[in-house]
Amino acid sequence: xxxxxxxxxxxxxxxxxxxxxxxxxxxxxxxxxxxxxxxxxxxxxxxxxxxxxxxxxxxxxxxxxxxxxxxxxxxxxxxxxxxxxxxxxxxxxxxxxxxxxxxxxxxxxxxxxxxxxxxxxxxxxxxxxxxxxxxxxxxxxxxxxxxxxxxxxxxxxxxxxxxxxxxxxxxxxxxxxxxxxxxxxxxxxxxxxxxxxxxxxxxxxxxxxxxxxxxxxxxxxxxxxxxxxxxxxxxxxxxxxxxxxxxxxxxxxxxxxxxxxxxxxxxxxxxxxxxxxxxxxxxxxxxxxxxxxxxxxxxxxxxxxxxxxxxxxxxxxxxxxxxxxxxxxxxxxxxxxxxxxxxxxxxxxxxxxxxxxxxxxxxxxxxxxxxxxxxxxxxxxxxxxxxxxxxxxxxxxxxxxxxxxxxxxxxxxxxxxxxxxxxxxxxxxxxxx
Amino acid sequence: xxxxxxxxxxxxxxxxxxxxxxxxxxxxxxxxxxxxxxxxxxxxxxxxxxxxxxxxxxxxxxxxxxxxxxxxxxxxxxxxxxxxxxxxxxxxxxxxxxxxxxxxxxxxxxxxxxxxxxxxxxxxxxxxxxxxxxxxxxxxxxxxxxxxxxxxxxxxxxxxxxxxxxxxxxxxxxxxxxxxxxxxxxxxxxxxxxxxxxxxxxxxxxxxxxxxxxxxxxxxxxxxxxxxxxxxxxxxxxxxxxxxxxxxxxxxxxxxxxxxxxxxxxxxxxxxxxxxxxxxxxxxxxxxxxxxxxxxxxxxxxxxxxxx
Numbered sequence: 001x002x003x004x005x006x007x008x009x010x011x012x013x014x015x016x017x018x019x020x021x022x023x024x025x026x027x028x029x030x031x032x033x034x035x036x037x038x039x040x041x042x043x044x045x046x047x048x049x050x051x052x053x054x055x056x057x058x059x060x061x062x063x064x065x066x067x068x069x070x071x072x073x074x075x076x077x078x079x080x081x082x083x084x085x086x087x088x089x090x091x092x093x094x095x096x097x098x099x100x101x102x103x104x105x106x107x108x109x110x111x112x113x114x115x116x117x118x119x120x121x122x123x124x125x126x127x128x129x130x131x132x133x134x135x136x137x138x139x140x141x142x143x144x145x146x147x148x149x150x151x152x153x154x155x156x157x158x159x160x161x162x163x164x165x166x167x168x169x170x171x172x173x174x175x176x177x178x179x180x181x182x183x184x185x186x187x188x189x190x191x192x193x194x195x196x197x198x199x200x201x202x203x204x205x206x207x208x209x210x211x212x213x214x215x216x217x218x219x220x221x222x223x224x225x226x227x228x229x230x231x232x233x234x235x236x237x238x239x240x241x242x243x244x245x246x247x248x249x250x251x252x253x254x255x256x257x258x259x260x261x262x263x264x265x266x267x268x269x270x271x272x273x274x275x276x277x278x279x280x281x282x283x284x285x286x287x288x289x290x291x292x293x294x295x296x297x298x299x300x301x302x303x304x305x306x307x308x309x310x311x312x313x314x315x316x317x318x319x320x321x322x323x324x325x326x327x328x329x330x331x332x333x334x335x336x337x338x339x340x341x342x343x344x345x346x347x348x349x350x351x352x353x354x355x356x357x358x359x360x361x362x363x364x365x366x367x368x369x370x371x372x373x374x375x376x377x378x379x380x381x382x383x384x385x386x387x388x389x390x391x392x393x394x395x396x397x398x399x400x401x402x403x404x405x406x407x408x409x410x411x412x413x414x415x416x417x418x419x420x421x422x423x424x425x426x427x428x429x430x431x432x433x
Numbered sequence: 434x435x436x437x438x439x440x441x442x443x444x445x446x447x448x449x450x451x452x453x454x455x456x457x458x459x460x461x462x463x464x465x466x467x468x469x470x471x472x473x474x475x476x477x478x479x480x481x482x483x484x485x486x487x488x489x490x491x492x493x494x495x496x497x498x499x500x501x502x503x504x505x506x507x508x509x510x511x512x513x514x515x516x517x518x519x520x521x522x523x524x525x526x527x528x529x530x531x532x533x534x535x536x537x538x539x540x541x542x543x544x545x546x547x548x549x550x551x552x553x554x555x556x557x558x559x560x561x562x563x564x565x566x567x568x569x570x571x572x573x574x575x576x577x578x579x580x581x582x583x584x585x586x587x588x589x590x591x592x593x594x595x596x597x598x599x600x601x602x603x604x605x606x607x608x609x610x611x612x613x614x615x616x617x618x619x620x621x622x623x624x625x626x627x628x629x630x631x632x633x634x635x636x637x638x639x640x641x642x643x644x645x646x647x648x649x650x651x652x653x654x655x656x657x658x659x660x661x662x663x664x665x666x667x668x669x670x671x672x673x674x675x676x677x678x679x680x681x682x683x684x685x686x687x688x689x690x691x692x693x694x695x696x697x698x699x700x701x702x703x704x705x706x707x708x709x710x711x712x713x714x715x716x717x718x719x720x721x722x723x724x725x726x727x728x729x730x731x732x733x734x735x736x737x738x739x740x741x
Contacts, residue, residue, distance in 0.1 A: 171678070172627040182624050249625075249704070249727050301680065302707040302720070303626040 007102035008286045008433060010279050012395020013040035014269035015221035017383035018228040020121035024266035027222065029058040029065055032268035033072040033118035036388075039219030040114065040270045044284055047077045052110025054084040055097040056117050056270070059386035059421075061088070062125040068118075090420035091337065092295070093117045094269060094390020099293035099428060101273050111278040115394070117387025118268035131159035169421065171301050176308070176421060177338065181247025181256050183306030184340030187347045194260035194339035195239040198380045200370075201336060205377020206232035213376055217395055229263055229383040260339035265383030269391030271398075286433045288398035288414075293428040294318035300423040305358075308341045310425025311417035312348045316359045318427045319415075326366040330407050331400055331414035333393045336379040341419055376400060390418055394430070401432035442563075443481045450485050450518075450560070451525045453644045459528055460536035476605035478576065479531045482563040483522050486585065490518060490554040498642040502670075503677045510552045512689055513673030515582055515592045516544075517643035522562035523578040523596065532564065534574060534600040538659065541668045542575065543597040546689040547741060550584070550591035557585040566597075569608035573601040620732040622725050625704035627678060629724075631666055633700045639670040666697040671734050675722045679707060679738045682717040691736030695726070702727055 015036050018024045024032065033056055041047060056069040065071075069084040089096045097115035104110045127133070132155055139151035168175050174182075184194075208214060209226055218225075231238075242257035272284075279286050296314035298305035311334070319325065326332075326349075334342045348354050349365040359365065376396050379389060397414045404412035412432040419425045490510045498514045499506045510518075527536045552558065559582070566577035575597055582592040604610065636650035648655035649665055656664040672691040676683075697703060704727045712718045719739040725732045 173630065174625070174628050178628070186624070301626070301678075302709050303624065304709070 004106040005108065006276055007105035007273055007290045008276055008279060009288045009290065009394060009398035009430070010272040010274050010284045011040075011044060011287060012217055012269065012271040012391060012398070013043055013219055014217065014388065014392055014395070015039070015219055015267055016224040016227050017265050017267035017385055017388070017392075018222070018224055019383060020264035020266055022122070022228055022266070023222040023224050024120065025122040027120065027266065028123050029061065029068055029118045029120050029268075030071055030075065032120065032221070032266065033058075033068065033116060033270075034075040035219070035221050036116060036118065036268035036270045037072055037076045037078070037114065040272055041077050042219075043216065044272055044282075046272075048079050049082075049112075050079040051082045051114055052112045053101060053104065054078070054082055054114040054116070055087050055101050056084075056115065057087040057089075057093040057097065057387045058117065058119050059088065059090055059093060060119055060121065060124050069116075088387075089426070090422055090424055091335070091384070091386045091389060092418045092420040092424055092426040093387035094392070095293070095394065095416065095418045095426045095428060096295070096390070098271055098273065098290065098390060098394050099426070102290040105273060105275050111275050113273040114270055115273060116268065116270035116391045117385075117389075119385035119387045120266045121264035121385070122266050126162045129159045129161060129163055131156060135159065169307065175246070177246035177256060177261055179300070179307035180338045180340050181250060181254065182303070183309060183344050184255060184338070185247060185250050185253045186306065187344040189255065189340050189343040189347065191240075191255035191260075193343055194255060195236055197336070197339040197342060198239055198260040199234060199236055201374060201377050201380040202231050202234050203377075204375055205230050205381035208376040213396075213399070217399060227382040229265065230377075230381050234259070256338060256340055260380065262337055262379045262384040265385045267383065267385035267388045269388040269395065271391045271394050285402075287402040288430045289411075289433050291429040291431050292318060292322055293426065294321070295424065295426045297425070298423040305423070306344065307421075307423055308337055308419035308425075309344065309348065310423055311419050311427055312345050312425070313359065314425045314427035315345075315415065315417050316349075316355075316361065316365055318429060319365070322429060324413075324429070326368050328413060329415045330372060330404060330412045331375060331397060332368055332373045333378065333397045333414060333416045334374060335384075335389055335393065335416075335418040336374065337384065337419050339380060342373075345417070390426075393418070394428075397430055401430060405432055441480060445481050445483050447483055447485045447522065447525060450488055451521045453521050453524055454646050456521065456524045456528045457537070457646065457648075475533060476567065476607040477533065478564045478567050479526060479529050481526070481529070482561055483525050485522050485560045488518065488558040488560050489556070490514065490552065490558075492554050494642060495554055501638055501642050502673050505681075508553050509685065510554060511673070511677070512546050512548045512592065512687075513669060513676060515548070515552060516546065516580075516594055516669060516673075517645070519558075519560045519562070519580045519582050519592070519594070520596070521644065522560045523564075523580050526562055526564050526578065533567070533605055534576060534598075534603055539598040539600050541596060541693055542599045543692045544594065544669065544672060544690070546592065546594045547590075548592050548689065549686055549741060550589060551685045552582065552584070552591050558591075559583045559585055567605075567608065569604070569610045570599055571611055573599055573603045574605050574608060575599045620725065620730070622704065622730055623706045623708075623723070625727075626707050627705040628727075629674065629703040629705060631697065631699055631701045631703060633664070635666050635670065635699050636664045639667045643667065643669065645669075663698045666699055666701070668693040668734065671697060671703070671724055672736060675705060675707070675724065675734070675736065676738060678705065679720045679722065682709070683720070683738050684740070686741040688739045688741050689736070690739075691734055693734050695731040695733050697724075697733050703733060
């Protein structure tokens, strides 16, 4: 790896994240991704620039979004000769675009790249029922009038009702929240610990806004200048008053509320990546270096591991490869799908037996210093437009690392983890420049 | 038939696979007759095997079955589809005049399948069915219906199913009634690994792909006519769906066993737990499964899929 050149983060831009069915209700994935991209172009003077490659994606995708990223490029002021492609890895989409594009930069295939993602839970694709769809497809295949009539006659009144997408796992029928509720109970994570993590997320995000941290990371959109989900004035009392929404079958072991779970959110984010030469020749800043990344997956279908536990494995393998421990990091950016997710990961890494038997380590991986965790807030406060979360995290962490500079004579270092549907997880390491 | 029939057993060649709906209509008539002859029924099963040749999986029906049960649409016939395809031969045995139990109202209590050789959809098959194991039960009389599926011209059994039915409240002379079983171990629900949301159409949908139009599965009205408070899901629907969810790890040859307990009244939410176990080399050996009601906590079914 030492023979490869560096891939660096120049900067990022996102639109504020909005709660679903709010200010962005009428904006599509394409609208939001284009808006975020245009803000990035404006910030770094990329008008008419031919970027090496743009990769982005969306999790909730319309069939019309088949070439979403290329369409966003065509709708932006980037050179129309900029190639683009779509990525879809559920909630890890954004981080995966960063990692795959930085690999291309490291290999010398491209000099510059934009990674990103957008998701709208408001402008969600509504599909027709399976009965109607099959009948219409059969009608389409029918050649004779008789065949056509037979196809139409198969439509039943109940087939006319539209179907909205769910967040249920296809193989288990359990929603992501219900899956996490099982994991949260399994790792004995308390309601109080989850509410405290949620409170810290809101406080840290509010403080970051107060000190102007997001001024060069965000472009206002549709009247929003801050993330719509942020509750700067929330308190443990308020969070404690919320009803549990997931895992009700666990009875008094149910601990997950709307306050310690992320809401459905709309938004988009982008990150500008480059080789050091390209950044220098364009007179652009360098915030951080993309060191390495690792993807993992767990066998959650019959409950061997919890649905959202893959980051536990991704982080362990990544640290092993890099020869690093939690002590070597100054910032931890762990995506908060649910407070219980992050706390289950921390518990697993502190569990000697689990680390020995499942991670193949000699003992516990270690303890994460909570003072270094999500210091500028994370998804519980900002919201989580699935594919846009990776870009938000990478741009924020890169800026935070750059501000910190050196620690004990080495560059400040940050660790990212993102869990995703399908038992997926992706981790990455960044270093200050 | 390639397998030699046992001595004294008559082999009845059926011209084609019988239609279940016609058997049900016949069964209703037969039920009235048997009711009149009650007490005259001998505690003996028909000394006959029903044999059908020229049976072939129907691609359209197999596809519909795969869609409904969540099976990937591969060319290999799912074990539950073969049950649906071949079981009418067993039903025709139960519909015989000399079959000692009433066909309607029998309860499916257990189903065991061994799927030994893969059956692909264009394969030509032979089906043999007979009844065996007539036995007293504390709640009535139970009987096993055996179905064997072979590839045409091949002696080896590709698929073998034994479906155990209980005729509740029917006691035949000469059959010992076993003493009541001790209290069943209390079921404590494990954490679910999956959740099924079964609509009221579940019974009609499975009837459409399996051909099993028993009225107790079709609608509340038809179920009430037979003394049920609401329609119930086919046991084989729940067992087949659990089998599908065990997944590809089971390979092509496996044993599949399920015991049906409390019926699933529709609509329903059913919690499922599948627990996999591996052998010393870490290879899949077995998956135990159970389904229960998240509201009442009662277990609906319990079973396993294991390597053959």
